[in-house]
Amino acid sequence: MGIRGLNQAVQRYGVFSPLSGDTVVIDGPALVHRISDTCIKQRPPGSGFLCHPGYSLLSRMVISWLNELKSHNVNVRRIYFDGYLPPSKWDVRQERLLQLSEHMKTLKSSQPSGSPRTPESAFSTLEDGLTFTKLNGHFHSNILPKPPFIIPAVLEALKHNQVWGPLVSVVPGEADVFCAQDIRENGGTLLTNDSDLLIQDLGATGCVSFFWDIVPVSPSSKGLGMTSCKLSLREINDRLGLTNIGGLRRVVFEKEKGRMRFSKAFQYARDSHEDTLNSLEYQSFIKELELKVYIPNEHPVLGVLSSLDPRISEVVVQALLLEDPGVESLTSDTKTSRGPETLSIFLPILIEDRDKKSTWTVSTNVRQIAYSMLQKFMRYKTSNIIEYRTLDPSTTLAGRKIEIPDLEEMINGCAQLLLTLDKLSRGLPSPDMQWFAFAVYQDFEWSTSEERSPLAATLIGEITRQPENTEEYSWALIHFTAQVQACLYSLRLAKQILDVVRFLGQDLPRLVQELHNRLASLPLIDAWPAVEQVFDQLSEFSNVGGFETITSILGIPSIKTTELLSRHTSGREKRKQDNEMSSRKARQKYVKRSPSINPFAVLSEASQD
Template structure:
């Protein structure tokens, strides 16, 4: 996650290089011919590049690069490496982070929360006029190959929370040669590159590792002598051999002219730099910098040499270096056989706390670090929608484990008000899970039957999510047909987008992603019964993340190309009406306690439950117009 100011002190030792194979002239620059890629670093780098090239007049949420756009950007980046003849050894994604990183992770969540709060009050804010949808977002995906400073008014724009799992999924399932050729402009250098490659499959080299991607990237670099593409200065501290190097993603720049194209970057060779500083490795320097972040380089070097020459290093230094050791048990060629590859990182981490409990279980408690959604920070956390579905997934997976490996609860780290806090979810027994799965199955089937929509249709899932949200909130009776139509087709209910619309969209994402968590935890359990088999059959039709997380402007384009707005609202409203005659049900939710009872949670985990209030809907007589029906709700 980076040692503060480490790269800053080492900037004078950066070396300019050319990304290309040995068969292409380097014009006096050393060649980087093969790389291993830090997957999350690449994803956030592309997001930053796309944001920096966004139209300066765009406002939120249109200014925020979408999951699909980031995935396109990553595809373009990798195609450029293929064009240059650079071999990609592996693209590594984190499967789990060690408990020692909890403080850092909570600090990052808090930083994201504060950033969202600052953005909420900024002038960029939420003010989306309908005309903004016609503006060009950015000129071309090729711009991600060229560096550009981020406009000052974009610095507070929050990151899209689902870009990493989206890119991981797309690299393994979406970006085949055929799909690339269907997507890229024709003719273009990208189509020519994709067309001439005999076989394009990034699925074979994209892996979810049982741990941090850093360690596995370092292992590949040491074994092959390749460079590591990353934004993380931590990788300078691993032993990557005498020929291994770190190429920083933000230094990559493509220069194209009519006669040639060249992609350059800057790299650091840790062993070479260490020798220039009179050290055996850069670890003592990083250790001293961690202790004295304001010290100058000369003082840091002097202190580092004392540590470097010590026969018996201090225990705190030994503890510091332990984090950067490459495990002798790493077998990169066996990762796919030994570790699940079909999970998102957050789900993978939950699974790791069971199957690798000695390494990843923190104080004998399960933990889930949910990403910060792009929500209204002045309202209840959007993750509270979908909480029931996540609890079903956690509980089901827990029950498939041996009795001595089971847990009584899982702790979700989410926003509550103006802070990040722990929210405990009790893991339930088999009858509860079976009952809730049957209830979910009934709801999914009702949506399908009453709307007549195919379950492959994204609108089917958005309708389900929206109905779930409306059924747990007051105010549904105040909705007007025009507002619902506007929201389903444009993403906002009135003339302009406001934070209430943003929050509703975040709640919908919470419901849909919680269903995805449930789906993945059921699938990896491999213990089918009647309910789980039927649920899996439904959830197998959940769209890919780049579709499931479509932005408001992507939804507008989707509806314009397919189903009419009137047809959309008719199906959705018809579903609401048909279900308004159902009997109200009392549904027990998993345990949730306030912060004031946090100490009690771990002592009396089965004490109390918050009850979901029954949804009361009155039967309407002699009213058959769906718009009239909705206005009466």
């Protein structure tokens, strides 16, 4: 987030002093996004909107940055990550989600054929280390979609690192506020890129330093240690003569309230004779800066939050805080009943084709198992959860209501999921392939029920229609990749919710315990198939008879993929003319046979989330 113009206004009051020998606390999300943005700034010219650093590369860059920091005798006391965003941020969060949703919608119209292929050498020249966060460049943050799982992927890598894992904390609140409290109580320097922290009370000796202000003591040698520009709220207040009129906080309050430039807000705060400091509006502003205790320090759930993804931690904390919905409904307008007082989850924004059904739709049944298990530690049960995937102004920012199954339905769902995984494992030569196979299975299962052609079947046709050196990733491929990732994240959600239930000492039914054990083998996020690998995985899956295994499990007609592919052998020059005609013929042919169960029926485009 940050306060526009604040850093530039007070930068002159910072003092460069040694960072080597100092103790620091790190704003984890800020560091990850800074390194991710810096990577994207160095993309080759003309790169497509899918040209991102891979999760493994990004994790390596973050860990290398931390390792070099440590090598310069900088003591890292803690790395904080958000684990719950307060209700006061609800409206802002919805507005951001709406903006992202609208951007994803326009992306398809502006790039109708897909995204240019990412060169293999796109990020081969990146040089890791501390100075990486100092690099500047132009980043169109409002144009390029970000990879959806960068925070949980890096968190996962950090937690598996022997040095950094013990220092990572996912907290029941906002990371920046916990960083500030740590510095206020224990001293040191807070490393961030968020100018909001400039108005946090960091105690008598605490200060803020931005990632881009960390530099070697000597430009010619890093061996002499590192230094950084440190900003102290108390020193800034003294030098600006603001101590007795509310300090820098007062200036920021006036700036935000009046939408002024910093210089004008500074002058207004100096000259005003109003009793602003005692006004309710100012007190509310100050309250937002304070640490709010949502979960008591003695609550056992704090022992498991750091093993969760932030979005999953958030729904766990919200489940614990949820009040009696019966009491709430008596006083709340039904139009506002989908706010923070209703059990909700903000799912990661996937890069998908907004003209099709949401990629989260296919794996809803898996997430329903997770939501049902949330009830095990909730004070008040609820029959629904609101999923925020993407938003549209016409939906009044309401999210999508998902029914939470009761215990019996949930156990039946577990049994069906386990049975499917067992059948897939027996039908495939490698157990490592079962999770990708399950994502393909869900594609077939949902598409069959909706009388649509599975995206996987469409892509198998693309594999032979397009040359290996095709210059673009099609929207079908992009959408299917997102669908696979949504399926894997849904399984991950179920696994982590079950981790919490077990950690809190709740008993699990036998089948649920079996599912929990099975989910322990889920791949890490950096091993999930990216758009670059999906064609190869589908080809391998086809070669080992994966499609025949799935159609056999579902009891639907099986068509050999070789037969399917033989329909698309026309040359590149004729392809544009032939595609529409062959598609029409295929539709007529398959509809006559079995429109409701044939997995290779022509994919309907008429859908909207």
